[in-house]
Amino acid sequence: MKSLLFSLLFIAVTPIIYAQNTFSGKITNTATGEPIFSANIYFPELNKGDMSDMDGNFSIANIPNGTYKVLVSSIGFATYSKELNFPETSNLNIALEKSAIEMEEVIVSTPFHQLQSENVMRVERENIADLNQKGAVTLSDGIAQIAGVESLTTGVGIGKPVIRGLSSNRVLVYTQGVRLENQQYGDEHGLGISSKGIESVEVIKGPASLLYGSDAIGGVLYLNPERYAAANKTNAEADVNYFSNTQGYQGSLMAKTSGEKIKFLARGGYATHSDYKTGNGKRVTNTRFNETDFKAGIGYQDAKFKTDLRYNFNKSNIGIPEEIGAQSTAKDPLLPYQEIDNHIVSLDNKIYFKNSSLDIKVGYQYNNRKEFEEHHHEEEHGTEEGEEHALEEEGEDHPALEMHLETLNYNLKYNLPRTGKFETIIGVQGMHQTNTNYGEELLIPDATTTDFGVFATTHLHFEKWDFQGGIRYDLRNIDSKAVEAHEEAHMEEEHEEEHEHESGEIAALNNSYKSINGALGAKYNITSKLSARLNLATGFRAPNLSELTSNGSHHGTNRYEVGDNALENEQNFQLDLSLEWRNKHFEAFVNGFHNTIKDYIYLQPTGELIDENPVFQYTQNNAELYGGEIGLHIHPHPLDWLHLESSFETVTGKRSNGEYLPLIPANSITNTFRVEFEDPVKKVYSKYAFVRLKNVFDQNNVSAFEIQTGGYGLLGAGFGGEFSVNSTKMRVGVSANNILNKNYISHLSRLKPDGISNIGRNISVSVNWML
Template sequence: MKKLFVILFIGFNLYSYGQNKISGTILNTKNEPLIGVEVYIEKLKKGTSTNELGYFELKNVPNATLKVTAHYIGYKTQVKTVSFTKPDIELNFLLKEMAYQMDEVVISTPFNKLQSENAIKVVSLKLNEIENGGSTNLTEAISSIPGIDMIAKGTGVAKPVIRGLSGTNVLMLNNGIKMENFQFSENHPFIVDEFGVDHIEVIKGPASLLYGSDAVGGVINVIRERPALENEITGDFNTQYHSNTDGITLNAGVKGNSNQINWGIRTGYKSHADYEDGNGNYIPNTRFQEKSLKANIGLRKSFGIFNLYYDFNRPQLGMSVGNVKTLEKSRNLDFWYQDLTSHLISSRNTLFFNDYKFDVNLSYQLNNRKLQTDNNTPAFEMVDMDLNTFAYEVKTHFPSTEKTEYIIGLQGSNKTNRNNEAPNHVIPDTDVNDISVFGLLQHSFAEKLKTQVGLRYDYRIISSEKETNKPAIDNDYGNISGSIGATYPLTDDFLVRANLASAYRTPNIAELTQNGYHGARFEIGNPDLDTQRSYEGDLSFHYHSKYIMLDVSGFYNRINDYIYIAPTGENLDNGDIIYQYSQTDSKLYGGELIVNITPIEWLNINTTYSYLIGKEDSGNYLPYIPHNKFRFDVKLQKEKIGLLHSPYFKIGGLLAQDQDNPSIYETETDGYFLINAGVGTELKIGKEMVNISIQANNILNETYIDHLSTLKGMNYNNIGRNIVATIKIPISVK
């Protein structure tokens, strides 16, 4: 393999292309130059900005067909495609004013189109929204998106829910890499944080066509921060304090970019004590802490782009379970906590060959999960498991025309779970092998109607060793996923999007084999589980004008053989309830509404509503279906007031309706109403713009329990008032 790589590397160097240049000017509709417009080529991870004349220049560009994006706050984003017929290309932009930034370039779809050109709707959450939202973890920040919720065990352990589906129905990507870290349980969070993130993209609904089995509910893609602009070295230092948990968050990073090489490094730290509810009672053992390190290096050559990334995360998460009684609020982790370690090494590369592009991506994940329990309780023993995953992906982008683009790809992975010396094996030693092929076509009819169709075949082999209380598994699964969708602008301001998709999910090893205590619950797997199949239709309408934006989405998701865990009605000798995995035909349906109004330049009013019903064919309701929720925010922001740059004040609220449709294994949950507020600004200190903000969540200190809280059974309330102070200091080194 090493020799082959060297031969290919030398071969591509011998077949090198001339270096090209793209330059031009960017003006507004009054023919005035725009200063500081970001000009970026996503495929190359390469960008610059315009000078005082609106001029930009990108050198050392490979001889390939590329998409160049011009982005400027307050203006509509534009994307232009360039193909080199000569070494120097002049590319000019005329940007139109636009209050709403809905038309960003989407990274999570293969063609990197603007949002308005995608048949699959993708919702984006930007870094400043995450930083200024006052969340204690990344999943909590994502749950501000309509249709997204979280199953949480306090403030440290949280799993995303997309339109009622969670666990291995939802895929989490870290910079395009599928996360593999024992995500089969609501108590096992995805090991990824918000440090060094540019933005997050969410696909709601079946996305198995793009990412394979386990994406029947949707995909959350955490997009890494962009490299520094050419010939720059920049850095930043960020700190945050949470009043409720005495929480401290720190992260700092530096990155640089020359003509051919870009690099970056970032480190982070979190530490939170037990949180307090609205009554002032602390919730025992909800403390947590985390350390992280990220590094990357990239090389741009005329024949290709090569990037190497490393991510390290070490979260230690307190587990609030019924038999844990701590005497005082603390951040010390002594017992009943998860000790998790994650290493992710990935190589993401693009090779150019005339009008063809080849994406060649490799990754290796090393995950260790330990559970330190109460040693005085013989029924529970420490857990110590390793999960190692090697994954590969090759995608071929064929020569495209103005109307047609198409891709074929090959993906695969090998996962090995091994138990170490700890006696408690939650799941047995297991090997999982995946391989898949797929194709995707996007075509425009009559310029306006953009269609997308794709087909995928996946094959999976699961094999595990027999244990005293667990059967051996030797199963193989093969199935097809497909989707077809279209977008059509009825007018320049009114867009219609529709999509039909069918995806499937194989049962995971925990669902097939478990037979014993998992955390504080006794769980039994089912080796006879069938493949779960989803059929979903989505329809959305988007309208925007100078003063208003309206977005309405509806969906219906039919799931055959839906896999879930529920009480059996039987008990162990000690009285503990026995839970077992089962299947049933089910359906989930609902939608989301977004209304954004800007009646005057400095005032913005945003409201959202999400509605969801999940039912079995028998008429019973499904478990873990969130409250229907209404959110509103009113934000006042000026460009400048005295020494304050972009100062803002916002106030908003969350109204969760009564969840009076519980499953037969749940109880009803009362609704609740939370009020939040925030203030922030930028201050120019020297040459840098320092960002300062204060966010107050649950200002009225409401006492409530969310329906998806796994602490509900112990009558532990959710977090009370939390005031979060954030300071972000940028540093320009060169």
Template sequence: MKKILLALLLGSPLLNFAQNKLSGVVTDSINQPLKGVSVFLPDVHKSAITNESGVYTLNNLPSGNVKISFSFVGYNTENKSVLLNPGENLLNITLLQSEFKMDEVVVSTVFNKLQSQNVMKVEHSNVRQLQHKGAVTLVEGIATIPGVSQISTGTSIGKPVIRGLSGNRVLVYSQGVRLENQQFGDEHGLGLNDSGVESVEVIKGPASLLYGSDALGGVLYFNPEKFAAANAFKADFGQRFFSNTLGSSTTLGLKTSTENLKFLARGNYTTQSDYAVPNGDKVTNTRYNEKDFKTGIGFSNDNYSGVLRYNFNALSLGIPEDGIAEQTNSKTPDYPRQSVYNHLLSLNNTLFFGNSKLDLDLGYISNTRNEFEENATPDLKMQLNTFNYDAKYHLPKTGKWESILGIQGMHQSNTNKASEFLIPDAVTNDIGFFGTTNYEWKSNVIQAGLRYDNRKISSDAHGITGTEGSFEAVHRSFDSFNAALGYKTNFGKPVTLRLNVASGFRAPNLAELASNGVHEGTNRYEIGNSDLKTEQNLQTDLNLEYNNDHFEFFVNGFYNFVNHYIFTSPTAEQIDGYDVFRYVQDDAALYGGEIGLHIHPHPLDWLHYETSFEMVNGKRKDGDYLPLIPANNWNNTLRGEFNLKNFADGYASLNVSHTFNQSHVGTFETESDGYTLVNLALGGKVIFGKTAFDISLNGNNIFDEKYIAHLSRLKTDGIPNIGRNIILGVNFNL
């Protein structure tokens, strides 16, 4: 039995290693070899880099069909499906030049196509590029993606918003498993640090077909950093400094790989004092400290690939209550404060069966949330433990058909361990079954799928009925059928059209079903409704793109109708001086989209101009506007790229972002004025002999504009967002 368990965890080492080999030469359009091309096999987490002759070699590969991608800056990415036979296999590739960003392999939509081949429009952003924009946190970085915003509390807490939907309506995946961390609450962030995260993919719209409940509004899929290439060792050190908060972020990482084993580890420590508004005053108790550690080990042989990863995140942050009061540079959070600990353990497995394969992802998340009002004893302590599993069987490819059958599930327990209860002790169980298929011919692709889900929630009774903090027992079961249909085609070479229709659902969360007390984040008394129905939506998305060598244009439009939208409504009552709100439901609709273009004029090959505009509107059936709808935004960036004698891959950019006023507000929301922010960036690789390091310098809100973002939770107190912030970053390969 022990040998069987060891085989499952370490990749069936009792089996013989594969002798399959794949090699080839990568050249450009005039048959010149390309050095430094990244060659990556996502199924087995293996990579290689072409040498001076453009040659790459990958050993110990499984037999059967595998996907392989070739990517190089300035060239179109090539994504191939290769049938590997026992022994040596040859695959030569020609890459064509491209003036725009590299086409990326999309992981979040299960068929692992390049974005240009994908039926769904998925936004893909490299985290290093987001950092080059001057993003302080991971959520602040993804909020620069058109269609994505954040609900913020100072600089420490950011909750993602996708086209007007947030909280439990947006699902987050990290390390290949769904992240559960009491996401219904506004008083803490994702519990994810950008260190050790390579990229993020954003599905804007219902993704319940692939992910089940809570993906009604969309998905954020964070891809961890890749392992080192075979027989390589890498170590790096990075440091960023922030002028406004007198803060710093330090990261140290190392990774090494053999032909079959892979290992990496990365640590990060971030500390920030209170942020300053444009007149120089600091917003009291917005300081925070964050520790993050990630590690992973991978193993692969002829019929198995497995990766075991672990992420620990500890965030200690102040809760601002007094506005602009005590002025200090202290980085130690004062009371009231929070301590949030998150452990994420994932095991990603792929088993190869010749022409088919099985992906099995297992995850365990332990989330501990502590709130301290006046002393070191927590007044609120919530322990959320979640085990989830996700199995997808890729059927043998039949002609132009690719199909996947899957089962997903989750077991979750919430336990209160302090005197104050925000939600009751409860157990949640999910299970879902789905099938999806992809048919591709010429430049056309059709993708369709069906899914069934069941969620059961059982909560315990607590306290004396009718008093604050008491809960009646809730036992509910929620069922949902969902479907998705998408079509993608090219009109000639430059024009791509995508049309998707999909349904999604979300079962009510514990706060909505059972709340009974003061919600400190909203400063009101909230009462749950155990009779709430499942939210069910239907969204239509249209994407049109035009691309040539020097011009890129896109327009995205969507209409999202939500049945039984859950929200809080006032009752005209008061308890202990707090207005009483109850959870109710009404149908709602959201609509809007994004439009943008990217110009790379010839012969000014070093110059890029990008502009985008995004908007979303949301209304309930009764005519009232939905709350927490982001204001319209127009974003412009002028970017130049250059190379100097001791300064390679240089860039300089000017960004002007104009956010419009928001007058379409929900009940008890306040309107917001518009504002314009100007940001500057400069960076590249400094070279002194054999020593080289990356450097970046950002000036955010360079003119120290005083503004209050519409989705800032400090808006009701009239507290402005952060003022001018100069960020200096350096990164060394050791």
């Protein structure tokens, strides 16, 4: 296997010059015949494109032989999609039809790169810029605005995605084309990704183990990095945001340039926030956080070969709140706090053959998680004031918890030549991961995790029917070291003193988990405007190290957790049914699901106390989740600038004994009134304004150790636009969330047991300058 992998990598990084094709043409308005300026012409499989000039003309070089889909999109027009064969095609004039409907983009997270309207599986896609226009403070905050997606939060700086009631290791996050691994099993561990340099997010709701393996049992968040500049173009950008509630700001600088074959981009950003203020005017102590982020990429592409090397460094310092204490607008976290360094390197290669292609992705991640806290070693007679101060300084210098997580991913996919109406992909995926402890505390032992999976999927297209299915086999091995009670943790060489961690004895572990999963979906165009989708899929999740090996106090959650090394795979089956109606001025969808999970893993209180903390034991029981989303979007003719949007989402989760699952989001309905104007007035264009009201219902269906939360309504609004400054463009936006300064507690807030409210009124201002 290793020799095969190295051989493929060697081929991938050895570009050979082949015959190339050039594709050119003109984009016009169907109704008037006038040229369309700045239309986007894009080949998603090739990741190549161009923008039409003032006369509607475009030209794209270095297109390999084969059949590829071209997408043409422009604001105010319906997206054009067509498959073209090269070298037979060299020139094509394309006419676009006016439409008030939002232009479609290609879905990257599914295997065959279809438009959403063509996809067998319904996937939500949102541009990060659109989410930021609504005043999102962090990437997690922005993603939570998508129907069916919420965020499990600890203050403002820590947020984990929740898809239809499932989160943590049941939801996979992909960035730069590789799975993100950053100790995501913990409730208090956030994404660790900045929204700067992310173009869009795609959400697969439901099991995606066929494509992504273990841990995709609840769904996938797929983050698409920003694109390179168009061929022979150079762009630069500076942006800054201010947030009134946290007195926070974030900014970034970006530069990118592309030749005919070589591309380069770089972006650096920084964000800092004070403690957030609740609706009653109190600041929540130590919810402050800082983030430094750097992203870079270099790409090469010719007619037969494409490679893209990306790097992302993210450093976060995040306070861990415990109570409402001293009121301050300082921005340096207090003890306890997290310091997290995350490095992600990915190499994405694609080789084009005559009628097929080979994708080779390799990723490496290094996650260094440290937690600092005050050290209070129990002594019979306590400590003197000076000694206490020394211990606090020690807590600041040396982390109580330090874990290094190193992950190597690989993903090989071969796109077979088309056979009639069939498109087929076969692939191999794998992961090698090591976890090493260096702090005095230990939550999980030193361990090595190895994944291997092989899969095949195919798509069959007819005039009105589309079918997609596949099968996959996975093997995961977890090998961990034994930990004796009061064993000395690994320490850095420069540490002069050794400390004892508080965890109990943990036995060595060498477990293997296997699973075979499949998926089958169908899409039927009932009429030209009405379509239906039905998807059936199985998925699995192997238990993680925390669930298998925990035996100690978890200070982030104030409980003593005990694992069980005999836990089995979680195995699920989900049925997803959706109906969608679309025309030029009206959209509506209904999406329902039912998800059954065998051997669902959860924490159960035992009633005991250890170290003054309640004891929770990991255990298993069957569970089910069901619910869905309903959406409506009206943009009436001739008022194409007017948009009325409404969405409703609901999910219920129960164990087989009838008890409700924890951390299930409350039902909610969101209504938005939005206006958009593209025609320039006094050099101001792309103008918009919106008013949004989100109503969240009471959540009374809670687990045995949860508290109920009341409903609330949050009012938001915003406006903005773009204008020209000489040869540059400036984009300005203002938004306000929780305008009425409602004092409320979200059911997915980890601060709710302490009665700590969520963020109050927040006004944000953004300025973006583009060269």
